[in-house]
Amino acid sequence: MEAVTFFIAAGVALAGACGVVLFRNPVHAALSLVGTLFGVAIHFINLEAYFLAAVQVIVYAGAIVILFLFVIMLLGVDRAESIRTEPIIGQRHLALLALVALLTFGVLIGVASNGEVTGVPPQEATYSPLEGGLSIDEAIKDSTGKTIAPKENIREVGRSLFSTRYVFALEITALLLTIAVIGAVVLTRRPKGEPEPLPEDDPPSIIRNADSDTGLHLTSNEDNDSIVDMEANESEKHSAEESGVSGE
Amino acid sequence: MILGLSIGPEYYLALSALLFTIGAGGLLIRRNPLVMFMCIELMLNAANLAFISFGKEMGDLGGQLSVLFVLVVAAAEVVIGLAIVVAVMRRRPKASVDEVSVLRG
Numbered sequence: 001m002e003a004v005t006f007f008i009a010a011g012v013a014l015a016g017a018c019g020v021v022l023f024r025n026p027v028h029a030a031l032s033l034v035g036t037l038f039g040v041a042i043h044f045i046n047l048e049a050y051f052l053a054a055v056q057v058i059v060y061a062g063a064i065v066i067l068f069l070f071v072i073m074l075l076g077v078d079r080a081e082s083i084r085t086e087p088i089i090g091q092r093h094l095a096l097l098a099l100v101a102l103l104t105f106g107v108l109i110g111v112a113s114n115g116e117v118t119g120v121p122p123q124e125a126t127y128s129p130l131e132g133g134l135s136i137d138e139a140i141k142d143s144t145g146k147t148i149a150p151k152e153n154i155r156e157v158g159r160s161l162f163s164t165r166y167v168f169a170l171e172i173t174a175l176l177l178t179i180a181v182i183g184a185v186v187l188t189r190r191p192k193g194e195p196e197p198l199p200e201d202d203p204p205s206i207i208r209n210a211d212s213d214t215g216l217h218l219t220s221n222e223d224n225d226s227i228v229d230m231e232a233n234e235s236e237k238h239s240a241e242e243s244g245v246s247g248e
Numbered sequence: 249m250i251l252g253l254s255i256g257p258e259y260y261l262a263l264s265a266l267l268f269t270i271g272a273g274g275l276l277i278r279r280n281p282l283v284m285f286m287c288i289e290l291m292l293n294a295a296n297l298a299f300i301s302f303g304k305e306m307g308d309l310g311g312q313l314s315v316l317f318v319l320v321v322a323a324a325e326v327v328i329g330l331a332i333v334v335a336v337m338r339r340r341p342k343a344s345v346d347e348v349s350v351l352r353g
């Protein structure tokens with residue numbers, strides 16, 4: 001049964017991850033991110049981390065993805081984006097991607113299939129809890145050795161979190177969250193006399209000009225390209241004149 | 249038979265590696281800053297899965313607690329990152345990270 005759950009959840013998570021990368025519309029990407037997060041939450045339940053499964057759904061799917069969607073709607077950037085805008089740079093990145101894939105996958109599979117995942121064989125993985133730390137075996141079994149309800153997982157996580165071992169980390173995360181809230185307010189506050197949005201051609205960027213003039217879909221039409229190039233040159237000239245007045 | 253298969257930590261690690269790789273690839277390919285943030289979330293989730301899988305293998309709650317802290321840091325990172333994206337895109341409404349490479353006003 002665990003295997004069936006694993007493979008279904010893994011399929012959901014991987015499909016969602018591919019959707020995040022491949023969907024051109026950011027809204028669709030955010031929605032498929034929800035699929036990945038739910039899949040990972042199911043894995044958490046499979047691994048007996050019940051509290052974190054709930055936190056995963058509430059915090060990630062409930063707060064972070066909603067924040068993403070809110071920003072997408074606020075900025076109005078929910079238009080399609082062409083993935084193949086830069087052929088040469090994209091190829092370099094794809095090569096790098098293949099390298100990363102081979103390294104991560106190969107190394108992890110190699111290490112894992114060696115049976116040395118944890119550094120010690122699983123049978124001898126005797127864990128002596130430090131002060132405040134509790135092993136899962138203690139956490140999920142009661143005194144008679146019977147496995148007990150998932151709420152015990154929550155109790156043990158809370159007890160460890162507020163014990164002497166993790167309490168400083170907990171306080172520091174509280175400070176971090178406070179700083180994040182203040183920083184977000186400061187960054188997004190619109191001060192008085194805010195400068196207008198910069199003109200389209202500043203800084204001069206051939207890629208950007210080509211994008212905006214062809215509506216994000218680069219065509220291989222020769223005439224179109226030459227027109228775009230001429231316009232790009234003109235706009236560069238304009239911006240050079242402007243910056244000549246203001247910049248230097 | 250798939251029903252009798254026992255799922256060891258190597259399955260979770262393989263899935264975690266795949267998720268991380270997809271996230272890293274998306275971060276390299278995509279040019280929309282919001283989608284790049286989503287790919288970072290994918291990579292953090294892959295790391296979380298590895299943490300919990302190792303934690304269960306070791307019989308230690310420390311893995312779950314690490315994931316809790318990773319969650320908090322990820323939330324703070326998303327808040328600050330999206331605030332920066334909003335601040336940048338107010339001035340440059342075109343959404344692509346290539347255009348903010350100059351780092352001036």
